[in-house]
Amino acid sequence: MDKFTQLQGLVAPMDRANVDTDMIIPKQFLKSIKRSGFGPNLFDELRYLDEGQPDQDCSGRPLNPDFVLNQARYQGASVLLARQNFGCGSSREHAPWALLDFGFRCVIAPSYADIFYNNCFKNGILPIVLDEAIVDSLFKETEAAEGYQLTVDLEAKVIRTPAGREIAFDVDDFRRHCLLNGLDDIGLTLENAEQIKSYEANRKAQSPWLFS
Amino acid sequence: MAGKTLYDKLWDAHLVQERDDGTALIYIDRQLLHEVTSPQAFEGLKLANRKPWRLDANLATPDHNVPTTLEERKAGNDGIEDPVSKIQVVTLDENCDHFGITEFKINDIRQGIVHVVGPEQGATLPGMTVVCGDSHTATHGAFGALAHGIGTSEVEHVLATQCLIQRKMKNMLVKVNGKLGKGITGKDIVLAVIGKIGTAGGNGYAIEFGGEAIQALSMEGRMTICNMAIEAGARVGLVAVDQNTIDYVKGRPFAPKGDQWAMAVAQWQDLHSDADAVFDAVVELEAADIEPQVTWGNSPEMVVSVNAQVPSPADQTDENQKKAYTRALEYMGLNAGQAIKDIKLDRVFIGSCTNSRIEDLREAAAVARGKTVAANVKQALVVPGSGLVKQQAEAEGLDKIFIAAGFEWREPGCSMCLAMNADKLGAGEHCASTSNRNFEGRQGFGGRTHLVSPGMAAAAAIAGHFVDVRDVLNADAAH
Numbered sequence: 213m214d215k216f217t218q219l220q221g222l223v224a225p226m227d228r229a230n231v232d233t234d235m236i237i238p239k240q241f242l243k244s245i246k247r248s249g250f251g252p253n254l255f256d257e258l259r260y261l262d263e264g265q266p267d268q269d270c271s272g273r274p275l276n277p278d279f280v281l282n283q284a285r286y287q288g289a290s291v292l293l294a295r296q297n298f299g300c301g302s303s304r305e306h307a308p309w310a311l312l313d314f315g316f317r318c319v320i321a322p323s324y325a326d327i328f329y330n331n332c333f334k335n336g337i338l339p340i341v342l343d344e345a346i347v348d349s350l351f352k353e354t355e356a357a358e359g360y361q362l363t364v365d366l367e368a369k370v371i372r373t374p375a376g377r378e379i380a381f382d383v384d385d386f387r388r389h390c391l392l393n394g395l396d397d398i399g400l401t402l403e404n405a406e407q408i409k410s411y412e413a414n415r416k417a418q419s420p421w422l423f424s
Numbered sequence: 425m426a427g428k429t430l431y432d433k434l435w436d437a438h439l440v441q442e443r444d445d446g447t448a449l450i451y452i453d454r455q456l457l458h459e460v461t462s463p464q465a466f467e468g469l470k471l472a473n474r475k476p477w478r479l480d481a482n483l484a485t486p487d488h489n490v491p492t493t494l495e496e497r498k499a500g501n502d503g504i505e506d507p508v509s510k511i512q513v514v515t516l517d518e519n520c521d522h523f524g525i526t527e528f529k530i531n532d533i534r535q536g537i538v539h540v541v542g543p544e545q546g547a548t549l550p551g552m553t554v555v556c557g558d559s560h561t562a563t564h565g566a567f568g569a570l571a572h573g574i575g576t577s578e579v580e581h582v583l584a585t586q587c588l589i590q591r592k593m594k595n596m597l598v599k600v601n602g603k604l605g606k607g608i609t610g611k612d613i614v615l616a617v618i619g620k621i622g623t624a625g626g627n628g629y630a631i632e633f634g635g636e637a638i639q640a641l642s643m644e645g646r647m648t649i650c651n652m653a654i655e656a657g658a659r660v661g662l663v664a665v666d667q668n669t670i671d672y673v674k675g676r677p678f679a680p681k682g683d684q685w686a687m688a689v690a691q692w693q694d695l696h697s698d699a700d701a702v703f704d705a706v707v708e709l710e711a712a713d714i715e716p717q718v719t720w721g722n723s724p725e726m727v728v729s730v731n732a733q734v735p736s737p738a739d740q741t742d743e744n745q746k747k748a749y750t751r752a753l754e755y756m757g758l759n760a761g762q763a764i765k766d767i768k769l770d771r772v773f774i775g776s777c778t779n780s781r782i783e784d785l786r787e788a789a790a791v792a793r794g795k796t797v798a799a800n801v802k803q804a805l806v807v808p809g810s811g812l813v814k815q816q817a818e819a820e821g822l823d824k825i826f827i828a829a830g831f832e833w834r835e836p837g838c839s840m841c842l843a844m845n846a847d848k849l850g851a852g853e854h855c856a857s858t859s860n861r862n863f864e865g866r867q868g869f870g871g872r873t874h875l876v877s878p879g880m881a882a883a884a885a886i887a888g889h890f891v892d893v894r895d896v897l898n899a900d901a902a903h
């Protein structure tokens with residue numbers, strides 16, 4: 213998992229409440245043997261005018277010009293601004309995989325569905341919870357100024373707007389530690405690499421046939 | 425201080441780190457991989473730029489999706505007709521090649537069902553921890569190894585760290601006293617155990633199988649029993665190491681050699697529960713009471729003797745049980761009170777990680793020899809567990825016995841156990857199957873599975889309905 217310390221990035225607004233995981237990545241894409249490559253199908257039904265098929269080349273598909281992520285000014289966005297209860301519905305981990313693959317590293321919303329919220333941390337995405345009123349002000353600023361960027365400082369637990377406003381946010385210490393250091397479950401276990409190695413060395417001395 | 429159980433010993437020997445929250449980091453000696461549960465694990469490794477911690481601890485083979493007809497199989501991966509199946513098998517090959525993991529590919533003579541291949545290669549050894557992304561990994565516990573199934577994210581965790589985060593289970597002893605009757609097998613024992621303790625009886629436990637009847641079993645029989653520990657709710661099944669175990673392992677490709685062999689055998693002597701070990705639960709059965717078992721419903725605990733009748737929901741005291749029985753009778757198209765022997769069969773499946781080893785095939789062939797599959801049986805399949813089992817069976821002429829009797833002799837794989845490839849039951853069809861799960865739809869939509877031993881399956885194929893395999897064996901002996 214990539215570390216998350218500071219992110220300065222373009223903001224894209226997803227002005228819609230209760231965005232569920234089926235909307236984030238529709239079920240026909242779950243048969244894949246991969247966890248990467250979901251980016252082109254992120255928000256598939258909203259983004260394209262035709263029905264998406266797995267393993268299809270999406271570059272030639274008709275885009276929905278009204279969908280926000282299709283607008284030129286939001287290309288390359290890495291911060292997703294969203295409304296309440298983002299990520300509800302099925303527990304599929306494909307949802308954060310798709311967001312990540314598309315390029316989002318941070319979501320800002322008033323609230324999230326629980327499992328989605330947890331899955332974000334496991335995959336190196338920072339989901340930030342802010343007051344509804346603040347989120348609303350960010351939506352207004354984003355829409356008003358093309359190229360609107362936010363700086364997310366996880367170390368300091370603050371967001372900085374282009375105008376220099378600082379917005380504090382809260383995040384569980386343990387999760388913050390994991391994100392700052394790029395630790396998923398595997399990363400955490402690997403923090404004990406020395407202990408594993410010394411166990412292994414003993415075992416090898418005792419039962420060498422297990423290592424050939 | 426009380427002595428340790430076998431499970432305690434294996435646990436202690438693999439403890440890398442204990443944590444305050446009751447979890448522990450456990451070292452994994454062997455990981456077996458197959459095509460269904462590994463792709464996202466490998467993908468995760470690549471995305472995180474990680475490498476497997478220890479390549480030589482891993483061994484892979486495709487099994488769930490491989491076709492079992494010679495025709496499809498001849499063309500290797502290209503012969504796999506179903507596109508999703510094919511992509512999984514091809515992906516396993518690519519991942520193993522990419523990372524340098526040993527794999528027995530589709531037409532390698534050593535390919536087969538992962539739980540047959542591990543022991544056959546000596547890749548499963550006494551005292552090891554063995555994991556695989558498949559719930560029937562408990563099979564390997566027959567060797568006094570701590571073995572259980574894991575999920576895809578854990579497969580990735582083991583690949584990357586050689587460890588698993590676990591909580592210790594409780595200890596259960598299932599003791600089978602006395603001697604088994606003739607024609608009674610490990611399959612009958614384990615079905616009888618599940619009938620007795622139920623499919624949730626082993627929840628949270630590691631079950632050690634012991635007692636005179638277990639000690640007298642071959643390694644194949646012990647594997648059959650441990651294989652189905654999961655159907656009794658236990659993720660782990662175990663049998664203590666004895667001379668049988670050591671004789672089976674000796675000389676296998678991955679087994680220790682030379683000086684190391686002597687060293688290993690010396691260490692393995694301790695792989696049994698101490699005489700004063702305390703178990704959290706003990707269940708005892710008398711081997712002499714066990715008759716050939718047949719499941720009649722959609723849970724492995726819905727099991728009776730072949731000489732019994734289909735039970736009645738009305739005799740059940742528990743309301744939920746009553747409902748489950750009623751639902752099962754309806755799905756299975758059976759009537760309460762009907763004799764098991766009156767159940768007619770449409771198909772017969774001899775195979776799966778429960779019963780596809782050489783001894784299983786010998787047992788079935790002994791029954792089928794010189795006879796013919798009944799006219800009402802549309803298909804009787806024999807699917808060896810691995811290429812090497814197939815080769816051995818052919819060297820003994822078992823294939824000829826089966827083919828002469830009207831059975832189909834197939835290439836190794838999981839096949840009709842879970843109907844992921846073309847081998848399936850039709851709706852409403854009854855199947856005598858040596859596999860391990862009789863869930864609704866497991867062997868095909870609407871299919872009706874009856875779990876039995878290989879001898880019972882062969883006898884049912886010949887008769888066209890269930891019969892007591894002991895009657896067949898006695899009649900043959902009288903000739």
Ligand code: SF4
Pocket residue numbers: 487488537538539558560776777778837838841842859860
């Ligand atoms: S034979 Fe059946 S139970 Fe065994 S691994 Fe294959 S599918 Fe699973």
